[in-house]
Amino acid sequence: MIQPGGYIRDILDKPIGEKVTAHGWVKTKTEFPAHYFVKLNDGSCFDELQLVVKKGSVSDDVLAKITTGACLVASGTIVESGGKGQRIDLAVESLDLLGAANPEEYYLQKKRVSLEHLRDIAHFRPRTNTLGAVFRVRNAMAYAVHRFFQERGFLYVHSPIITTSDAEGAGNMFQVTTLPLEKLPKGEIDYTQDFFGKRAHLTVSGQLQAEVFALSYSNVYTFGPTFRAENSNTARHLAEFWMIEPEMAFCDLDGNRKLAEEFLKYIISAVVKECRRDLEFFQQFYDKELLKTLDNVVSNEFQHVTYTEAVERIMKSGKKWEYAVEWGSDLQSEHERYLCEEVFRKPVVVTDYPKQIKAFYMRENEDGKTVRAMDILAPRIGEIVGGSQREERYDVLVRKVEEQCRIHGTSPDAYKWYLELRKFGGAPHAGFGLGFERILMYVTGMTNIRDVIPFPRTPGNAEF
Numbered sequence: 007m008i009q010p011g012g013y014i015r016d017i018l019d020k021p022i023g024e025k026v027t028a029h030g031w032v033k034t035k036t037e038f039p040a041h042y043f044v045k046l047n048d049g050s051c052f053d054e055l056q057l058v059v060k061k062g063s064v065s066d067d068v069l070a071k072i073t074t075g076a077c078l079v080a081s082g083t084i085v086e087s088g089g090k091g092q093r094i095d096l097a098v099e100s101l102d103l104l105g106a107a108n109p110e111e112y113y114l115q116k117k118r119v120s121l122e123h124l125r126d127i128a129h130f131r132p133r134t135n136t137l138g139a140v141f142r143v144r145n146a147m148a149y150a151v152h153r154f155f156q157e158r159g160f161l162y163v164h165s166p167i168i169t170t171s172d173a174e175g176a177g178n179m180f181q182v183t184t185l186p187l188e189k190l191p192k193g194e195i196d197y198t199q200d201f202f203g204k205r206a207h208l209t210v211s212g213q214l215q216a217e218v219f220a221l222s223y224s225n226v227y228t229f230g231p232t233f234r235a236e237n238s239n240t241a242r243h244l245a246e247f248w249m250i251e252p253e254m255a256f257c258d259l260d261g262n263r264k265l266a267e268e269f270l271k272y273i274i275s276a277v278v279k280e281c282r283r284d285l286e287f288f289q290q291f292y293d294k295e296l297l298k299t300l301d302n303v304v305s306n307e308f309q310h311v312t313y314t315e316a317v318e319r320i321m322k323s324g325k326k327w328e329y330a331v332e333w334g335s336d337l338q339s340e341h342e343r344y345l346c347e348e349v350f351r352k353p354v355v356v357t358d359y360p361k362q363i364k365a366f367y368m369r370e371n372e373d374g375k376t377v378r379a380m381d382i383l384a385p386r387i388g389e390i391v392g393g394s395q396r397e398e399r400y401d402v403l404v405r406k407v408e409e410q411c412r413i414h415g416t417s418p419d420a421y422k423w424y425l426e427l428r429k430f431g432g433a434p435h436a437g438f439g440l441g442f443e444r445i446l447m448y449v450t451g452m453t454n455i456r457d458v459i460p461f462p463r464t465p466g467n468a469e470f
């Protein structure tokens with residue numbers, strides 16, 4: 007029987023003299039007069055286990071096949087390291103090759119392969135130092151997300167991936183259909199003939215369904231994939247990304263903002279503590295200030311400004327903008343970055359946006375012009391969180407749904423259930439969405455969102 011376990015991460019902590027077996031993939035092999043050093047990595051941690059293979063102890067045939075990328079299993083005794091950079095080595099007593107990796111063909115021969123090139127070999131990029139570290143951080147952060155909400159009594163809801171409502175009312179959705187695309191009848195399409203009997207899409211957000219659950223379980227969260235058919239080929243947009251969406255009954259915008267700040271600090275601290283070695287690597291190769299920046303974020307209060315104040319700051323800056331700003335216009339990433347990188351030099355929460363640039367479900371303020379919206383902006387990245395207090399007043403929401411359906415030419419019938427949540431036992435409630443890949447870019451220092459998700463989907467690209 008072969009069982010999981012026996013990670014290199016644990017072997018590296020073992021005392022001298024202990025007998026162990028290690029599995030993994032070869033990073034390097036270096037020849038010395040009497041032995042070889044073979045560095046082995048199994049993904050369990052950043053560091054490699056150094057094997058000492060005595061000359062003559064394995065056959066020439068096997069030895070020739072111990073090349074970068076080959077997979078092997080080695081047993082032996084932990085000894086004090088004969089090289090620099092590690093406490094222990096494994097003095098190998100037996101070694102079996104599990105899978106060779108012909109160096110003539112294997113992709114990761116060169117010491118440095120560009121991140122762009124790695125995206126074309128998505129089946130091997132997790133074996134590199136950079137992507138290996140990214141996905142360990144991603145794993146630790148996902149676990150911290152659940153811990154944060156579970157510790158606070160939030161219920162984890164699995165919101166649907168296929169949906170028949172448009173949560174953001176923005177219309178950038180992928181359609182799900184089994185209608186024969188090559189022979190569609192001319193004219194209006196009859197969706198009663200489609201799989202679900204009506205038009206269906208991949209979800210852009212689990213929020214509306216999370217609201218259903220918040221108005222039964224008080225505090226809930228979703229954490230799942232979301233899909234947006236935006237044709238924006240930028241370093242911060244994916245067509246498939248993961249989002250965390252808490253939704254709280256009996257909560258207003260201030261409570262929402264406070265929870266979001268606590269949440270971000272919690273998951274960042276968790277990763278700083280649990281993935282220290284990986285973050286030190288990112289600091290060395292990608293962002294010299296990384297750990298200092300993250301420590302600052304965790305130990306200082308976020309800046310809060312209203313949209314109106316933010317726009318005044320941007321207009322007074324005297325800077326030349328690609329997109330001009332006046333009250334009522336949406337903030338572009340250049341403005342968002344100016345606020346958090348130059349004005350406040352920390353994460354900034356902007357609240358109370360004009361209603362015409364935000365979604366229909368946000369609660370209207372008394373001024374009739376702004377809504378109880380909040381965006382959290384991070385230096386280097388721009389928007390990482392979008393959220394709001396929700397419109398809980400039935401009559402106001404009916405008016406807003408009708409307005410938005412008029413604009414998009416859709417039917418208000420699709421929102422009947424959503425409106426009924428206000429009709430029967432409605433409550434003030436609020437929530438937000440954190441883009442999981444955006445926060446991962448922030449904590450790792452990676453500058454392209456494609457490098458923090460295992461298999462990126464962007465316009466024109468979906469490998470495997």
Ligand code: 4AD
Pocket residue numbers: 173174210211212213234236242243244245247249251252389390391392393394437438439440441442443444
């Ligand atoms: O601001 P958004 O559109 O908000 C919502 O979807 C709300 N329903 C959330 C809520 O209140 N429950 O998206 C939330 C976050 C953004 O701030 C951003 O971090 C991320 O999702 N995001 C994307 N990340 C990667 N690629 C994209 N195309 C993204 N679009 C949004």
Ligand code: MG
Pocket residue numbers: 381389391392
């Ligand atoms: Mg947003």
